[in-house]
Amino acid sequence: MIEVEELTKRYGRTTAVDRLSFRAEPGLVTGFLGPNGAGKSTTMRALVGLDRPDAGRARVLGVPYARLRHPLRRVGALLDADALDPGRTPRAHLHWLARSNRIPRARVDEALEWAGIAGAASRRAGGLSLGMRQRLGVAAALLGDPEVLVLDEPVNGLDPDGVRWMRELLRAKAAEGRTVLLSSHLMSEVARTADRLVVIARGRLVADTSVRELVQDGEGVLVHSPRPGDLARLLSERGAGVQPGDDGALTVTGMDVREVGEAAASAGIPLHGSAPVRTSLEEAYMRLTADAGEAVR
Numbered sequence: 001m002i003e004v005e006e007l008t009k010r011y012g013r014t015t016a017v018d019r020l021s022f023r024a025e026p027g028l029v030t031g032f033l034g035p036n037g038a039g040k041s042t043t044m045r046a047l048v049g050l051d052r053p054d055a056g057r058a059r060v061l062g063v064p065y066a067r068l069r070h071p072l073r074r075v076g077a078l079l080d081a082d083a084l085d086p087g088r089t090p091r092a093h094l095h096w097l098a099r100s101n102r103i104p105r106a107r108v109d110e111a112l113e114w115a116g117i118a119g120a121a122s123r124r125a126g127g128l129s130l131g132m133r134q135r136l137g138v139a140a141a142l143l144g145d146p147e148v149l150v151l152d153e154p155v156n157g158l159d160p161d162g163v164r165w166m167r168e169l170l171r172a173k174a175a176e177g178r179t180v181l182l183s184s185h186l187m188s189e190v191a192r193t194a195d196r197l198v199v200i201a202r203g204r205l206v207a208d209t210s211v212r213e214l215v216q217d218g219e220g221v222l223v224h225s226p227r228p229g230d231l232a233r234l235l236s237e238r239g240a241g242v243q244p245g246d247d248g249a250l251t252v253t254g255m256d257v258r259e260v261g262e263a264a265a266s267a268g269i270p271l272h273g274s275a276p277v278r279t280s281l282e283e284a285y286m287r288l289t290a291d292a293g294e295a296v297r
């Protein structure tokens with residue numbers, strides 16, 4: 001279980017995370033989505049005690065991370081694949097982590113094996129590709145067989161096989177009842193892995209939803225009329241969202257085809273056609289995070 005409550009973190013004049021609250025539950029992969037600079041890494045760093053919040057709380061397994069004894073046996077985190085001594089070998093790095101957290105030494109070779117880096121176990125970590133370093137980071141995160149996983153953009157640098165491996169691994173961990181929080185700035189990547197989505201922009205929560213709900217919210221009606229301006233005004237007045245297209249067509253959200261037809265008829269506005277449209281996940285995500293650039297305020 002991960003609980004973030006009213007978390008706020010500022011860097012100088014930048015509010016990186018702004019009163020953010022959400023939970024990630026055991027047994028689920030929770031996708032943590034947001035554009036670059038939205039505050040995902042900052043939130044994750046606060047979760048594992050690397051950043052001190054200015055206000056609010058970030059807890060894992062009911063307590064602040066710093067309170068956990070042998071934390072790697074409770075919470076596995078991959079925040080920065082480069083956070084390791086480049087002169088060390090992957091095996092030495094994992095041995096050191098195992099020793100400091102009283103994890104059986106035998107786990108190291110197992111972890112190297114299933115992370116697909118046993119062949120590179122004795123090379124200098126600094127000479128590994130980004131994909132290999134990511135795999136080493138995942139091996140480190142899972143070394144202590146933790147109940148909670150916090151992974152910041154773990155598929156960065158992975159090839160298609162690696163991406164599939166990661167997806168199956170995270171799904172399997174959630175199926176075992178573990179809590180998985182997975183960040184990305186790409187909806188397409190997270191939607192295939194996650195059960196729930198927490199979307200942030202400019203440090204604030206913009207959606208806490210399932211993939212299915214997000215798509216349903218994005219359903220609308222594409223409508224053609226010889227009087228698009230009048231129709232747009234009318235539908236907006238009745239509470240619909242109206243987006244004019246280049247070709248004079250309108251995309252209407254918050255009303256179904258029948259409601260659009262009845263509204264137009266009641267105002268005597270002719271329609272040349274209307275049909276339900278489904279916005280893609282990617283579009284739904286763009287809509288949610290629109291106007292959200294860097295969190296500079």
Ligand SMILES: Nc1ncnc2c1ncn2[C@@H]1O[C@H](COP(=O)(O)OP(=O)(O)OP(=O)(O)O)[C@@H](O)[C@H]1O
Pocket residue numbers: 011014015016034035036037038039040041042043184185294295296
């Ligand atoms: N150590 C720091 N010092 C100053 N500003 C920082 C620091 N870390 C993050 N920020 C700022 O805080 C905001 C949030 O950054 P953060 O890295 O948490 O976003 P993110 O969602 O993880 O982005 P990305 O997808 O690019 O990794 C950004 O404006 C960033 O520039």
